[in-house]
Amino acid sequence: MATSAAFKNLQPVPVTEIPRLSPAEFRRAMVEDAEAGRRIVLFFGDREPAGVTLTAVLADDDRSRLFAASTCVGSEARYPAITPDVPAFHLFEREVYEEFGLEPVGHPWLKPVRRGIAGINPAEAPTAFFRMEGDEVHEVGVGPIHAGVIEPGHFRFSCQGEDVHHLEIQLGFQHRGVENLFLRRRDHPAFLLRLAESIAGDSVIGHAGAFAGATEALGRILPARRALMIRVIAQELERIGIHLGDLAALAGDVAYLTGQSVYGALRTKIINTTLALCGSRFGRGLIAVGGVRFDVTPEGRAAVRSVLEEVEEGARLASAVLFGSGSVLARFEKAGIVYPETARQIGLVGPAARASGLARDVRSDHPYGGYAYFPVHKMTLTSGDVFARAYIRSVEIAQSIRLVREQIDLLPEGDLLHPPGPPAAGHLVVSLAEGWRGEIAHAAVTDDEGRLKRYKIKDPSFHNWFGLAMAVRKNGISDFPICNKSFNLSYCGFDL
Amino acid sequence: MLDLLKLRKRHGRPVIKDLRRAEVKAPFRGFPLLREGACPDGCDQCLRACPTGALSIRPLRLDLGACLFCGDCETACPAGMVRSTPAHRLGASKRETLRIGPGETAASFAAKAIGSRREIRRLFGRSLKLRQVSAAGCNGCEMELGACGNVNFDMGRFGVDFVASPRHADGLVLTGPISRNMSPALKDAYRSLGTPRVVVAAGACAIHGGLFAESVDLDRSFLAETPIDLFVPGCPPHPLTFIRAVLDFLGR
Numbered sequence: 001m002a003t004s005a006a007f008k009n010l011q012p013v014p015v016t017e018i019p020r021l022s023p024a025e026f027r028r029a030m031v032e033d034a035e036a037g038r039r040i041v042l043f044f045g046d047r048e049p050a051g052v053t054l055t056a057v058l059a060d061d062d063r064s065r066l067f068a069a070s071t072c073v074g075s076e077a078r079y080p081a082i083t084p085d086v087p088a089f090h091l092f093e094r095e096v097y098e099e100f101g102l103e104p105v106g107h108p109w110l111k112p113v114r115r116g117i118a119g120i121n122p123a124e125a126p127t128a129f130f131r132m133e134g135d136e137v138h139e140v141g142v143g144p145i146h147a148g149v150i151e152p153g154h155f156r157f158s159c160q161g162e163d164v165h166h167l168e169i170q171l172g173f174q175h176r177g178v179e180n181l182f183l184r185r186r187d188h189p190a191f192l193l194r195l196a197e198s199i200a201g202d203s204v205i206g207h208a209g210a211f212a213g214a215t216e217a218l219g220r221i222l223p224a225r226r227a228l229m230i231r232v233i234a235q236e237l238e239r240i241g242i243h244l245g246d247l248a249a250l251a252g253d254v255a256y257l258t259g260q261s262v263y264g265a266l267r268t269k270i271i272n273t274t275l276a277l278c279g280s281r282f283g284r285g286l287i288a289v290g291g292v293r294f295d296v297t298p299e300g301r302a303a304v305r306s307v308l309e310e311v312e313e314g315a316r317l318a319s320a321v322l323f324g325s326g327s328v329l330a331r332f333e334k335a336g337i338v339y340p341e342t343a344r345q346i347g348l349v350g351p352a353a354r355a356s357g358l359a360r361d362v363r364s365d366h367p368y369g370g371y372a373y374f375p376v377h378k379m380t381l382t383s384g385d386v387f388a389r390a391y392i393r394s395v396e397i398a399q400s401i402r403l404v405r406e407q408i409d410l411l412p413e414g415d416l417l418h419p420p421g422p423p424a425a426g427h428l429v430v431s432l433a434e435g436w437r438g439e440i441a442h443a444a445v446t447d448d449e450g451r452l453k454r455y456k457i458k459d460p461s462f463h464n465w466f467g468l469a470m471a472v473r474k475n476g477i478s479d480f481p482i483c484n485k486s487f488n489l490s491y492c493g494f495d496l
Numbered sequence: 497m498l499d500l501l502k503l504r505k506r507h508g509r510p511v512i513k514d515l516r517r518a519e520v521k522a523p524f525r526g527f528p529l530l531r532e533g534a535c536p537d538g539c540d541q542c543l544r545a546c547p548t549g550a551l552s553i554r555p556l557r558l559d560l561g562a563c564l565f566c567g568d569c570e571t572a573c574p575a576g577m578v579r580s581t582p583a584h585r586l587g588a589s590k591r592e593t594l595r596i597g598p599g600e601t602a603a604s605f606a607a608k609a610i611g612s613r614r615e616i617r618r619l620f621g622r623s624l625k626l627r628q629v630s631a632a633g634c635n636g637c638e639m640e641l642g643a644c645g646n647v648n649f650d651m652g653r654f655g656v657d658f659v660a661s662p663r664h665a666d667g668l669v670l671t672g673p674i675s676r677n678m679s680p681a682l683k684d685a686y687r688s689l690g691t692p693r694v695v696v697a698a699g700a701c702a703i704h705g706g707l708f709a710e711s712v713d714l715d716r717s718f719l720a721e722t723p724i725d726l727f728v729p730g731c732p733p734h735p736l737t738f739i740r741a742v743l744d745f746l747g748r
Contacts, residue, residue: 144678148660149630149642151635173681174677175675175676176675177708177712177714190544190568198706198731202635264646265648279567281640282636285566293571313506314506
């Protein structure tokens with residue numbers, strides 16, 4: 001008997017076809033799959049009469065296949081932890097522990113993810129931070145409120161002198177109960193779409209697109225190709241805009257103000273172009289379930305083309321100057337290294353993974369929507385340092401500009417909206433999208449009447465925050481800001 | 497070096513020279529106009545389309561504080577009772593002012609929405625330092641507030657800046673619906689400000705709870721305990737909306 005059901009991105013599978021293994025078999029299957037090169041995409045629980053059903057979704061990126069397996073943990077409320085053999089399960093098992101009280105026996109660092117933070121809530125037992133012992137060890141605590149206009153989180157550094165030995169990242173301050181709201185308001189689709197846009201306000205197209213994709217797949221429709229291509233254009237503009245902003249922030253953090261100003265001004269041009277297309281600088285309101293709400297007019301196309309031309313030349317020149325500057329390279333190179341083997345073990349995704357030599361990109365590994373119609377070349381660097389994570393952004397900006405230019409000229413005629421049919425009952429659908437940070441995964445499970453019974457969201461940050469913790473080890477604490485910005489992770493996307 | 501000079505020349509001066517005259521172009525969804533007259537009998541399309549319950553009908557009213565400016569009501573209404581305009585001046589000093597009805601225009605709203613107190617003008621008119629606190633904001637408001645200080649908008653030219661410590665700040669800018677887990681830190685930050693102090697609530701989440709208003713993971717007690725001086729609607733508010741509201745508040 002197969003230990004998992006095989007399917008593709010956006011292909012609904014009947015829940016009954018997902019093998020239900022015993023906890024011991026489930027663990028063995030996960031470890032064997034990981035050894036065979038499959039990568040964890042999602043691991044989530046769902047409360048049912050017999051206990052808690054745990055479902056894992058793994059990916060075989062080379063063959064564009066996803067695999068799902070499940071197990072049920074009953075009143076014993078414990079199961080053998082998978083993390084000791086597959087470290088990428090680390091946070092997923094903690095999340096399940098927090099939500100359902102299931103103890104993964106043998107987990108190396110079992111504590112809640114979003115609760116029990118520094119004694120904030122009297123109803124929750126505070127959880128301890130990792131502690132290093134030694135005469136010269138000192139701790140630096142930062143946050144939840146940080147120095148800039150950014151989201152909150154707490155960083156606890158264990159340092160010896162200037163060097164960071166360990167960083168524990170405690171998030172959860174942003175927890176708004178997003179997944180819970182998806183279920184409570186499941187009969188109000190307009191609400192859910194807007195909610196998806198607000199999972200992470202910097203990845204509006206990424207998350208709204210993943211939600212729309214899942215809903216369309218359950219409703220057995222595919223939007224017209226014109227609508228899919230408009231989504232591609234918006235997604236690539238989102239990527240270009242944020243990458244430009246990230247390069248501005250990185251330049252600013254090493255006091256290279258020319259870079260900060262120039263990239264910042266280029267970013268403004270891009271997000272104002274998104275506004276010209278749909279009325280919002282972040283693409284809010286563009287995506288609809290079944291397609292898009294705004295067309296690209298001939299004038300719109302001309303405007304996008306002219307802005308892209310300007311930004312392409314500006315970004316090329318800015319990158320030549322930034323990455324040609326000795327004082328910048330002295331800060332970026334060999335700072336915050338994540339080695340390829342570490343990146344693979346902890347399951348990094350997105351540009352951070354590609355900067356550490358992992359060729360992972362949902363657009364080509366698990367093509368979806370408009371990306372099914374043309375190839376996206378995967379580009380990697382191997383040094384895994386701040387330089388690589390910065391440089392890969394400049395490479396991706398150029399690539400995305402080319403993609404938008406090509407696709408906007410080839411926009412096929414077609415309708416903008418196709419209303420989906422009633423959602424398939426008793427199905428699981430996994431919707432993967434390559435946001436600018438990496439793999440966004442949404443999983444929707446429907447009940448016998450086709451209503452949502454579980455909605456699981458994974459922002460790429462859920463994998464990558466641990467990458468930041470690895471990156472700063474053995475670095476001076478003063479390099480933390482550039483390490484952090486080189487990842488630019490989402491707090492609210494993680495906290496949900 | 498040559499590239500650097502070329503880059504500098506290309507960059508030019510991207511700053512918006514006169515922020516008070518700057519306008520945001522359509523299809524930006526700013527101030528919505530509500531039409532006078534009766535809604536079609538039995539119709540509640542807009543109520544069903546609105547994700548945050550910002551609308552009420554018979555009589556037709558819209559709460560700009562709860563509005564996401566998504567335009568879903570405009571699309572849904574068969575009678576054209578709601579029409580978006582790109583007008584970006586949306587700030588108000590009183591919560592009630594944000595509840596608009598038919599006949600209100602962008603100009604009539606902007607003319608009365610923000611009152612500038614003499615004490616505020618005297619103390620902060622030439623320098624206002626703000627500490628921003630994101631309390632479960634999705635990073636939309638945070639990015640737009642961050643953009644207020646960039647080379648295009650350059651809010652700093654008016655002496656208005658975001659600073660790192662609440663001890664250095666004259667006011668607090670709140671974003672996000674206020675999660676339970678951020679509530680204590682937000683109150684700490686507020687208490688760390690000197691007096692007199694101002695509080696600005698920016699974005700639908702901060703003002704009303706927005707999409708998260710019904711969530712059980714929020715603790716919005718801060719708002720009940722704290723007087724709010726300025727409300728800046730939007731999801732997120734455009735940088736010009738924020739800057740213009742602050743300037744009006746400072747009487748500049």
